[in-house]
Amino acid sequence: MRTAHDLILAGGLRGKRVLVRSDLNVPLDADGTISDDGRVRASLPTIKALSEAGARVVVCAHLGRPKGAPEARYSLAPVAHRLQELLGAPVAFAADTVGESARSAVRRLWDGQVALLENLRFNPGETSKDDAARGAFADELASLADVFVSDGFGVVHRKQASVYDVAQRLPHACGALVQTEIAALKRLTESPERPYAVVLGGAKVSDKLGVIANLMQTADRLLIGGGMVFTFLAAQGHEVGKSLLEAEQIDAVKGYLDQARELGVEIILPTDIVAATAFSAQAEHSVVDANRIPADWMGLDIGPESAKAFAAKLIDARTVFWNGPMGAFEMPPYASGTKAVAEALAEATALGALTVIGGGDSAAALRRFGFEDSQFGHISTGGGASLEYLEGKQLPGLTVLEG
Ligand code: ADP
Numbered sequence: 001m002r003t004a005h006d007l008i009l010a011g012g013l014r015g016k017r018v019l020v021r022s023d024l025n026v027p028l029d030a031d032g033t034i035s036d037d038g039r040v041r042a043s044l045p046t047i048k049a050l051s052e053a054g055a056r057v058v059v060c061a062h063l064g065r066p067k068g069a070p071e072a073r074y075s076l077a078p079v080a081h082r083l084q085e086l087l088g089a090p091v092a093f094a095a096d097t098v099g100e101s102a103r104s105a106v107r108r109l110w111d112g113q114v115a116l117l118e119n120l121r122f123n124p125g126e127t128s129k130d131d132a133a134r135g136a137f138a139d140e141l142a143s144l145a146d147v148f149v150s151d152g153f154g155v156v157h158r159k160q161a162s163v164y165d166v167a168q169r170l171p172h173a174c175g176a177l178v179q180t181e182i183a184a185l186k187r188l189t190e191s192p193e194r195p196y197a198v199v200l201g202g203a204k205v206s207d208k209l210g211v212i213a214n215l216m217q218t219a220d221r222l223l224i225g226g227g228m229v230f231t232f233l234a235a236q237g238h239e240v241g242k243s244l245l246e247a248e249q250i251d252a253v254k255g256y257l258d259q260a261r262e263l264g265v266e267i268i269l270p271t272d273i274v275a276a277t278a279f280s281a282q283a284e285h286s287v288v289d290a291n292r293i294p295a296d297w298m299g300l301d302i303g304p305e306s307a308k309a310f311a312a313k314l315i316d317a318r319t320v321f322w323n324g325p326m327g328a329f330e331m332p333p334y335a336s337g338t339k340a341v342a343e344a345l346a347e348a349t350a351l352g353a354l355t356v357i358g359g360g361d362s363a364a365a366l367r368r369f370g371f372e373d374s375q376f377g378h379i380s381t382g383g384g385a386s387l388e389y390l391e392g393k394q395l396p397g398l399t400v401l402e403g
Pocket residue numbers: 201202203204225226227228244299300301323324325326327328329330358359360361362363383
């Protein structure tokens with residue numbers, strides 16, 4: 001796969017219009033301020049390098065899930081502002097994706113200058129399932145540039161116009177972020193140092209079943225927390241009260257528990273749970289045995305005994321992959337389990353282990369708890385993309401760059 005770095009070394013980018021697909025899908029607070037600019041920061045190296053090489057850099061990205069039409073609350077304008085601050089150079093913001101504003105912003109760029117187009121998902125062609133509709137939008141995007149650089153790792157598992165189709169229309173390369181992400185994931189899949197521990201949590205088991213099946217082939221230990229734990233507990237015949245439960249996945253989970261036994265993979269489930277009467281920080285809550293959750297209570301975090309046991313299984317690991325918080329960490333009474341896992345990963349990293357964290361909410365949790373990115377081996381900007389990669393799936397946005 002050609003990289004943006006290769007293009008720069010080859011020379012000749014000065015004055016060329018380079019369309020960069022970045023992942024600038026940052027979380028916004030209710031008042032529209034960016035609560036975590038990690039993805040903007042992660043996009044800087046490619047944009048800077050191209051700009052320094054004299055390219056006219058046209059950045060495109062999406063924010064949230066607008067329905068194919070402009071919607072003020074999903075505007076990338078605040079992101080353009082943040083990008084400008086972090087770059088320390090002006091960013092021309094286009095008020096549309098491929099319309100008059102975009103075309104004139106691109107026309108007015110000087111060598112080395114950066115423009116950002118408005119939210120790609122304001123155009124229905126971006127995410128259309130119809131190849132022709134996507135292709136038509138990709139044609140318009142491609143007409144804005146001479147070269148395409150794919151750097152939005154968080155979207156490479158999507159067959160979308162700005163990720164997939166545009167790469168078929170322009171000379172292309174991958175950016176520095178995509179390169180870094182793939183290198184980290186390769187270290188997990190190609191002979192990881194052992195013991196290799198995987199921690200999975202988050203809200204839905206169904207999202208993560210595929211990856212559980214695949215990771216069992218390589219991992220030595222599988223630690224399960226978060227909302228998905230209750231489907232595991234139910235599969236073992238326990239009452240889970242009002243906790244998150246995907247009843248239709250119980251049989252699949254039973255199958256995985258059997259398979260783990262056969263493969264000699266250690267599955268670590270919580271033995272105690274922080275349960276509450278409602279999904280609220282103010283609700284009455286207490287620590288209960290994992291196999292005795294009261295019928296009208298719900299589990300919202302792993303308990304303190306489990307947090308200790310999880311940490312013990314992580315600190316001596318040589319490789320750790322973590323996806324998904326251990327509890328509803330956004331509410332302080334249910335944050336301790338996630339914090340304990342984060343601390344154990346930071347400690348394992350300090351002891352020389354390779355730690356990789358995937359998932360937007362997991363990364364947000366780390367930053368909320370005050371950890372520095374440098375305390376971990378690699379924090380992925382793409383939860384879904386990294387899971388699909390680890391599942392062994394072909395990612396359309398990467399496959400298309402091979403051609
Ligand atoms: P990531 O973005 O890191 O991949 P997910 O999106 O899968 O993680 O899940 C994150 C969400 O899971 C968080 O918003 C958190 O509140 C929620 N969650 C974790 N544990 C529970 C639980 N026990 N009950 C309900 N929600 C939970």
